[in-house]
Amino acid sequence: MSLADHVEQIKAMGFTEQQAKEALTACRNDINSALEAILSGEDFGRATTGGAQTNMANSGMFPPPSTPKLYYFDFTGRAEPIRLAFMLGQVKFEDIRISLSEWPQMKGSMPQGMVPVLEIGDKRLTQKTAIMQYAAKAANLWPQDVWLECKMAELHGCVEDVVSEVRKIRFTQDQERKNQLCDAFKATFLPEWLQRLDSLVAANGHEGFAVGGDLTVADLDLYNLLNLLDNGESTGWLPVDVRPHEGQSCWQQHTHLAAVYNRVDSIPQVKEWNDNHPVNRLQ
Ligand SMILES: N[C@@H](CCC(=O)N[C@@H](CS)C(=O)NCC(=O)O)C(=O)O
Known part of the structure; x- marks a missing residue:
């Protein structure tokens, strides 16, 4: 599709030609800066992820200030999608596996008495879906839409x-x-x-x-x-x-x-x- 076709498509949604061109220019600038970052060898993940990682950068928790520690049992269970996301995104993490015999001593030290728990420095995150979201955003496996x-x-x-x-x-x-x-x-x-x-x-x-x-x-x-x-x-x-x-x-x-x-x-x-x-x- 040509640029003119894109403009026509955006105009058909009720926007003016000027608004359509501004939107396309903003997209082009984002793509250009991402390409420049990739080609100049900057961190690939950051260059290609736009919104999600920008938010994490704003939170002060991304990139993780120290290696994240993931606590779970020596089993797939609720931790495996988190492990796979970190692994695929090449985000370094400590995969701490607790045996069932160690668990009774550790349970009381976990914020909600359960795992998985993600620990980054002095901060801790509980609940699988929340941790999965962190790992996915860090690994660029989370949609922006x-x-x-x-x-x-x-x-x-x-x-x-x-x-x-x-x-x-x-x-x-x-x-x-x-x-x-x-x-x-x-x-x-x-x-x-x-x-x-x-x-x-x-x-x-x-x-x-x-x-x-x-x-x-x-x-x-x-x-x-x-x-x-x-x-x-x-x-x-x-x-x-x-x-x-x-x-x-x-x-x-x-x-x-x-x-x-x-x-x-x-x-x-x-x-x-x-x-x-x-x-x-x-x-
Ligand atoms: N809603 C929690 C449930 C966590 C949960 O049930 N964890 C289990 C392992 S999958 C656990 O810690 N069991 C040990 C216990 O409750 O003492 C989540 O999604 O993270």
Whole structure:
């Protein structure tokens, strides 16, 4: 499209020609300065991320004033999308893994008695979705479009709904009740949620991406959930095997989920990370 076509398109939205030209000039200046920064060897992430990282720069917390420390168990769980985001963005972080035997002594020192917790200098951040947002912005895996930001929150909320149900089952003491919950989870709860998630991803309209048309931490969150479910029984995270058969995935009929999964799984750095961090049993 020529510049004149862009101007016509903006005018068609009700703006004057002068406003259209000003908007395009501002875009051109932003692109030029980003290109200059990249070509002159300045920090690539900062040069290419505009709004999100500008806000973080204003907060005084980005770049992180000291190496961020991520506290979690020696398990994927709620920490893995955060770890993957830091890793993909080449943001250095300390991956502190607490064993279940150490946990009772550490629990009281965590702000809400739970992990994940991100510590940067004397500041601490709790709650997976908040930490994921920090990691994603630092790694340039967070969209700048407001609607897409809200769609990210929507997807993270859906993931959390599934994870909360698993938590409820795991913490049910009565074995008979636990068995009933496991049966219901496999027969109805999970199939319904996988269908809802598949429809959500289909509605995004970019095959292979959960939100928008670029890799975001939403893809990593979904990828991790699908892995958690498939490996649930063997890792002790979920007291029931939800796969239709050994070697198959519980989500394989859902083509939109599969497209996201396969895209993330084929990223060479993700493969390398997985090779170096085999999925542990919860211990
Ligand atoms: N809403 C919190 C939930 C955190 C949570 O449940 N953490 C679990 C591990 S996934 C935990 O710390 N469990 C140990 C405990 O509660 O003592 C979040 O999203 O971060």
